[in-house]
Amino acid sequence: MQDCSAALLGPYCADPFGVPRYSATIWIDFFNGHLASSTRRKYAAAANALYHQAERMTPPIDLDAALLSADLSSLEAVLSANLLSGADSLNGQSRWRLSKQFVFSILENVVRSDTAELGRELRRIKRLYAQLRPSGRQPNVRLRAIPAVALEELYEVFRPDSVRNPFRTDALKWRNFVILLMLTQLGLRKGEVLSLSVSALQTEFDEKAGGLRHWLSIDGSLLQQDTRARQASLKNGPAMRQLPISLALLTALDTYVSQFRGDPPHAFLFSSLQDGPLAASTLDQIIATAVDCLSVDAVDAIRRHADGKLSAHSFRHTAAVIRLQRFVSSGMEHDEAIRRLRPFFGWSRDSEMPFHYARAYFDPRYAQLWDEDFEASLAALREGVFG
Template structure:
């Protein structure tokens, strides 16, 4: 976010470091990439790097012309390559509106005009997108036959396990269960520390409770594309089963490839596991799926399994569990929101609610393989 002289762009800096100071680094980078495209569009339209000046002068006519030209360029680009640039437009428009709103109080005598122009900007552009939105793909749990197959392939002692070393087998089995039973995002899994699992003894019940902290790490991360939490709402505590507790302990003690870093999951070279490496785990397993699983996936328009498919599966399963326990849909959705780290305004829980069709479930959440598969079968409409 610098100009041709290498100087920081004024309003982009104010917006990112003051007006949007609370957002995560990854989100800020996405926002600023869109804003930089707006700056470059203004340069291409006018031959000058003048967006900061237009904003400072509160030149609404100039800003409107710049936004119109920017929207046209995005539409032309999308027509050529088919890419959806709605998010780029959304963040660039958000930048202009935020800056204009921020500057309003500095000129009280012009507040009426500023408010009127902001309303005009909102009416002109808030409902416009550079491409027609595509309908959201239905969110579905993986079929039960695929879950069974994945358990068979990931089981460390299985003769069908595609991973060659004992360390890889135990590490990948834990990764699979964390994705499936906790529904974590890929970046959240990769920043889990060695001591991610916590415990506390309850003297009243006489039980030991276990949970996993999902939080940003304060340690230095050497990975080129370092994973991170998606939003501040991603920070949460999740209850974990004794199976995952035991597996996490085993991996931490015996299967980290003599790693010196603080993260739970390591590469064979003892370095923090990379995003690409985590993706390749599921690519390898997908290539070993049975014909039945391939057919079941093909019926849903898929050819392989990804880590995010397991997050979908976990979410639909948990929604079924909450409904089966008697929660109404609104209560179940709010529980999903907390468990999966979605913001209060996120529409993701509603997507799952729309994709979910009610069934009569008797199972309760025990993080057990048999219960999980039985519930998914019931959701699929197949008797367990």
């Protein structure tokens, strides 16, 4: 941002050669020329930051050309990158608000929504970015979602009838398969998996749907009876919740409990080989054993996209990504998607975690991961309930 000659009477945005930016000049001098110079200076700073962001993209984006041609794909990429670059909480939120206002003002008042399709798309991206805001610090989202190629293979490794399954007995195979489904479909935390009771599966008749409804109750009711050296725990109050489960998980869970769990001297759902409650270290070892069975390509994908390692929490990241992807793909408004994420994953009302996932979803660094078809990658897991 610079001060131009007296002819322009105030702040403006200029390109590297000192030439005023076309769209920004219209927005600052024509649409908002009545505002005080100090206010217009903030507008110019916000627009200028967006131009600079566009020029840093790979490949660079001509923001004026994108605005005037209504190239919404390029504009979404620039807005997303601009959101992620906001480091200071107060200034970052103010600049983000003005940057959105600049883009939508030009599209609505200069380009206009000449077609019904353009109008719908413009409304969509306005809703999409309405609830996003910069974090109070430089983004450092370590998203460890499992790449599709690795997720596909993990299902193959864990499937009880798979020749690749490394676990020795049918009881272990079914126990570990149920754990995989819970981690992937429900995004349970490690402590939540280990705290489940054998009576966690609940069923009732749904008069509205005209059939049985099944859900998993996470309530921590057995935690006071936990004799493990490293006791299981629930992270917070919102972690106590009831989650609808898929037919695939229902069938696997019923098979495990009725045929392979046995009659251990405790009420926890999952047992060790010695019939004690399953330990956290054993759960870690189950995942590590499965990873050892993956192909070179799958391991390389994990190295590139998941920090080179998998944990129970990696599956939680994956479940959140899949659910958010389905919400966005279905056209759900962003604030509604955030509202649904919170109770499902056990986040408190003021938790920033949904916004971390939302920002990461739009982060160009993760574009390759999001472009992969998670629906295809989940194969037999696609019966999971993600709505």
